Amino acid sequence: MVSFSGSPAVKPASTRLPLLFACTGLLALAAGVTCLTLRPDLLAEYHYNQHVVAVTHLMVLGWILTVVMGSMYQLVPVALEARLHSERLAAVQYLLHLVGFVGMVWMFWVWNMKQVGHFGSILAAGVGLFVYNIIRTLRHVPRWNVTATAVSAALVWITLTIVAGLSLATAKCVGDFESGAPQAGSVGTLLSALKSLAGTLARLDAISMMHAHAHLGAVGCFAVLIVGVSYKLVPMFTLSEVQNTPRAVLSVLLLNIGLAGSIPAMVWQSPWKLLFAVVMATGLVFFGWELRAILRARKRRVLDWGLRYFLTSLVMFLPVSLLGLILAWPGLTLNTFTGRLENLYGLLGFLGIITFAILGMLYKIIPFLVWFSCYSGLIGKTRVPTLSELYSTRLQAVGYWFYLAGMVATSVGILSAGEWNIRVGCGLLVVAVATMLINVVKMLSHFLHTSSPLPMTAQPRVSPQPI
Amino acid sequence: MNSLALNESAVWEILRQVYDPELACNIVDLGLVYRVTVENGRVHVQMTLTTPGCPMHESIRVGAERALLDLEGVQEAIVEVVWDPAWNPSMMTEAGREATGYTHF
Numbered sequence: 315m316v317s318f319s320g321s322p323a324v325k326p327a328s329t330r331l332p333l334l335f336a337c338t339g340l341l342a343l344a345a346g347v348t349c350l351t352l353r354p355d356l357l358a359e360y361h362y363n364q365h366v367v368a369v370t371h372l373m374v375l376g377w378i379l380t381v382v383m384g385s386m387y388q389l390v391p392v393a394l395e396a397r398l399h400s401e402r403l404a405a406v407q408y409l410l411h412l413v414g415f416v417g418m419v420w421m422f423w424v425w426n427m428k429q430v431g432h433f434g435s436i437l438a439a440g441v442g443l444f445v446y447n448i449i450r451t452l453r454h455v456p457r458w459n460v461t462a463t464a465v466s467a468a469l470v471w472i473t474l475t476i477v478a479g480l481s482l483a484t485a486k487c488v489g490d491f492e493s494g495a496p497q498a499g500s501v502g503t504l505l506s507a508l509k510s511l512a513g514t515l516a517r518l519d520a521i522s523m524m525h526a527h528a529h530l531g532a533v534g535c536f537a538v539l540i541v542g543v544s545y546k547l548v549p550m551f552t553l554s555e556v557q558n559t560p561r562a563v564l565s566v567l568l569l570n571i572g573l574a575g576s577i578p579a580m581v582w583q584s585p586w587k588l589l590f591a592v593v594m595a596t597g598l599v600f601f602g603w604e605l606r607a608i609l610r611a612r613k614r615r616v617l618d619w620g621l622r623y624f625l626t627s628l629v630m631f632l633p634v635s636l637l638g639l640i641l642a643w644p645g646l647t648l649n650t651f652t653g654r655l656e657n658l659y660g661l662l663g664f665l666g667i668i669t670f671a672i673l674g675m676l677y678k679i680i681p682f683l684v685w686f687s688c689y690s691g692l693i694g695k696t697r698v699p700t701l702s703e704l705y706s707t708r709l710q711a712v713g714y715w716f717y718l719a720g721m722v723a724t725s726v727g728i729l730s731a732g733e734w735n736i737r738v739g740c741g742l743l744v745v746a747v748a749t750m751l752i753n754v755v756k757m758l759s760h761f762l763h764t765s766s767p768l769p770m771t772a773q774p775r776v777s778p779q780p781i
Numbered sequence: 782m783n784s785l786a787l788n789e790s791a792v793w794e795i796l797r798q799v800y801d802p803e804l805a806c807n808i809v810d811l812g813l814v815y816r817v818t819v820e821n822g823r824v825h826v827q828m829t830l831t832t833p834g835c836p837m838h839e840s841i842r843v844g845a846e847r848a849l850l851d852l853e854g855v856q857e858a859i860v861e862v863v864w865d866p867a868w869n870p871s872m873m874t875e876a877g878r879e880a881t882g883y884t885h886f
Contacts, residue, residue, distance in 0.1 A: 395834040550832050553870050613870035614881065682836055685802055693799060693844030695851070700805040 328401050329683040335384020336680055342376030347743045354736035357728050360653045362521055368422035373664060375415035381672050383444050385679055390451055394462050399450035403443050410440030427486035434483055438476045445469050460562045464542020467570050471534025478527045484508055485515035526580040533573050536668045541566060541601050551621055552612035561604045568597030585644035595635045619710045623674025630666040658728045666721055684757045705753040713749030716742050787854035792817045792824055795852050799845045806880040812872025822856035824849050829868045
């Protein structure tokens, strides 16, 4: 028998900070789906307008990116067995991120691109700290694996997404460059470079640029991360293991290669876009194949609701990939119907895959963070609650079905441009998010009244959840 | 202070009171405890976890030590986490499988 002599007991980062990220993100999600319920026209019309862009950034930066970053501060040390480089940097980053995304969404809504650029720069500074912090953490990973590779790739893509976003904002301000601005010195050089970049980007097709920017973030950062962490988390929670490592690695590689090729193809509207879309879809096929093998080999028969949220989201890769291939078809003309397909593609990508997956994982992350803060020191001393006793699994199940129903209704509404359908669908999503918020409040309430000690002989009240 | 007489059976029994909060099952029925030795008030336990990098690692290890120190006659408790052999679900007891809803092997 050999004891593990490395650093097996990785001390998790402060639990309060990831919780702060998670709660902030959930509030942004609630605001986003409420906004879509009140303004269903945003999903019924073509997506190139200021309010759609504002709500999209609320969802992507305020909800998805906030939770992803907070989760990575907690998950990267856990999943990759390396201690977070700096919690202080993470705290500073939270503030920069909060100010940055709130300001950006507000300025997008009123379409003041100059201020979008300013708030975007604040957000970018925060993302820079985040990337630096995680890179420093990854340097201490004892065993490099497919998850670490995916996390590293996602860091590159998120950086490129932010740079692309700021460049697009700059391009919108090309007419705002002051003729009296300094021409010499480092400031003059920087302004000159910015002006040149803005002029170049302004000559490219604005919608293609926006699509490329969106894919950099959605696929490069979020889809790559979801695929990568699935290879760690799904085996961990189902008691299984990766069945074919080369297949897993290939899925991540193809996804990245396909994306790297599709971005320039999108920007320059090249027919090669289809080829690279096929490469990405092939990567997802390998991912689905490996995931199926992992699940077939699992020893845990019962899948809890958190996993069901997560796995259901992964199933949505199928319609999203099909839509992606259709929309990448060379020479496809933009008309009312294809515009609706694009809206559906975005909805299923951001809310169907990414949001549903994150909601599922939050049902793993938040209970752990609360439990760790409140009960970790009591284990072995008194009977402590299990993670699933911290929230209502019934409410969690209700949220799951409301979310699915909401996605179906909203999708139908988008395809038919029916605002009433969209309103009903988004209303169902609001209810689903409300169930999550109620459960989060229930979990956080343990900070206020940690359960009174129970006798050690007491058994956990939970039983395996039925399929 | 638990009044069970200090022997290996008592140690196994007290470890049944340490639960994995994710799996809602005690570490003995999960098959995580590999070896127990008791010698002159000194208890040494070798155990594992379901996966390396388990976020509950320290909580469970320290919790097990805490439970052991509650046993009458224990002067020193050492809980060592080992990874060889790697845990697999077939190590669970029947009670563990029932408690966690795992498939049979």
